[in-house]
Amino acid sequence: MLAAEADELDRAAEAALRPRRLAEFIGQPVVRDQLSLVLDAANARGRTPDHVLLAGPPGLGKTTLAMIIAAEVDGALRLTSGPAVQHAGDLAAILSALQEGDVLFIDEIHRLARPAEEMLYLAMEDFRVDVVVGKGPGATAIPLSLPRFTVVGATTRSGLLPAPLRDRFGFTAHMDFYSTAELESVLRRSARLLGAELEDSAAAEIAKRSRGTPRIANRLLRRVQDWAQVRGTGELDHAAAMAALEVFEVDVLGLDRLDRSVLRALCERFGGGPAGLTTLAVAVGEEPETVETVAEPFLVREGLMARTPRGRVATAAAFAHLGLSAPNQPGTLWD
Numbered sequence: 134m135l136a137a138e139a140d141e142l143d144r145a146a147e148a149a150l151r152p153r154r155l156a157e158f159i160g161q162p163v164v165r166d167q168l169s170l171v172l173d174a175a176n177a178r179g180r181t182p183d184h185v186l187l188a189g190p191p192g193l194g195k196t197t198l199a200m201i202i203a204a205e206v207d208g209a210l211r212l213t214s215g216p217a218v219q220h221a222g223d224l225a226a227i228l229s230a231l232q233e234g235d236v237l238f239i240d241e242i243h244r245l246a247r248p249a250e251e252m253l254y255l256a257m258e259d260f261r262v263d264v265v266v267g268k269g270p271g272a273t274a275i276p277l278s279l280p281r282f283t284v285v286g287a288t289t290r291s292g293l294l295p296a297p298l299r300d301r302f303g304f305t306a307h308m309d310f311y312s313t314a315e316l317e318s319v320l321r322r323s324a325r326l327l328g329a330e331l332e333d334s335a336a337a338e339i340a341k342r343s344r345g346t347p348r349i350a351n352r353l354l355r356r357v358q359d360w361a362q363v364r365g366t367g368e369l370d371h372a373a374a375m376a377a378l379e380v381f382e383v384d385v386l387g388l389d390r391l392d393r394s395v396l397r398a399l400c401e402r403f404g405g406g407p408a409g410l411t412t413l414a415v416a417v418g419e420e421p422e423t424v425e426t427v428a429e430p431f432l433v434r435e436g437l438m439a440r441t442p443r444g445r446v447a448t449a450a451a452f453a454h455l456g457l458s459a460p461n462q463p464g465t466l467w468d
């Protein structure tokens with residue numbers, strides 16, 4: 134329920150909810166400001182904008198922004214992704230079909246295969262692609278010049294991007310988690326587009342539990358709508374929000390069942406830690422990888438858990454959140 138990655142239902146619902154222009158894009162004031170400067174300048178000069186890299190966690194609006202960039206510069210959007218480009222030839226085909234002013238969106242660009250990546254360097258810098266004809270020693274590279282286009286790359290792991298690729302982007306937008314107030318605006322906008330009336334207190338309640346992520350906010354809104362329709366009065370009011378969030382076990386901080394069971398194990402069974410990842414995973418009956426990649430990042434971000442060289446430690450806030458009394462010196466019991 135609280136995964137930031139999109140599932141099938143999200144994809145179906147999201148298309149209708151995406152803002153189409155920069156002015157409609159909520160939050161991310163820094164990114165919006167930088168991007169509007171880059172795009173306005175390019176438009177004023179009648180040139181294609183520099184390549185743009187969008188970096189940030191899932192569900193914060195990278196794909197949405199890529200579409201907005203294309204709309205703002207009036208360019209056609211071509212979509213591909215790192216994993217979809219298996220061979221350099223695949224990329225050569227995409228590149229050679231580009232038209233002047235197109236925006237080429239490469240999602241998960243950190244997952245491009247090496248040879249494709251090298252071809253992309255040349256295309257981004259010199260607007261050129263070397264098409265290899267033939268095989269083995271007799272193969273020859275025929276240079277093909279490309280029209281000017283803009284690459285918009287998206288990555289959730291900008292650290293994995295090789296420096297030469299990173300350097301070829303004229304501008305990197307670092308997306309941040311949204312504030313509760315921004316998520317409330319996202320929710321009000323989504324409700325309006327869905328033709329529903331969302332009470333302010335309900336918007337606030339959903340926003341608080343959405344982990345700073347618009348995708349999660351929109352998903353929780355759909356569940357509240359479900360509840361209101363089937364078990365409520367049809368109104369998206371505070372009572373409907375509270376009841377729906379309880380059914381789906383999303384607590385006041387936006388923790389789900391797994392998050393809470395990890396935290397509870399750490400606090401109750403290991404006295405607040407430190408406990409090793411594997412020990413903790415066994416205690417909650419999950420794979421260490423699940424605990425590490427699904428539950429931990431948000432617990433750490435919320436200041437409920439810390440990762441230390443000796444293991445995971447629960448903070449005083451974790452004990453308070455679970456309604457437990459903290460040991461006098463949390464994190465020292467297992468020394």
Ligand SMILES: Nc1ncnc2c1ncn2[C@@H]1O[C@H](COP(=O)(O)OP(=O)(O)OP(=O)(O)O)[C@@H](O)[C@H]1O
Nearest residue numbers: 147150151158159191192193194195196197347348
């Ligand atoms: N600033 C925003 N204003 C309003 N809605 C937004 C905003 N950012 C994202 N959304 C909504 O959140 C949903 C997810 O956004 P998007 O698909 O762009 O995320 P993403 O960063 O590309 O995620 P992923 O890394 O999983 O590809 C979209 O359907 C969109 O409606």
Ligand SMILES: [Mg+2]
Nearest residue numbers: 195196197240
């Ligand atoms: Mg995306």
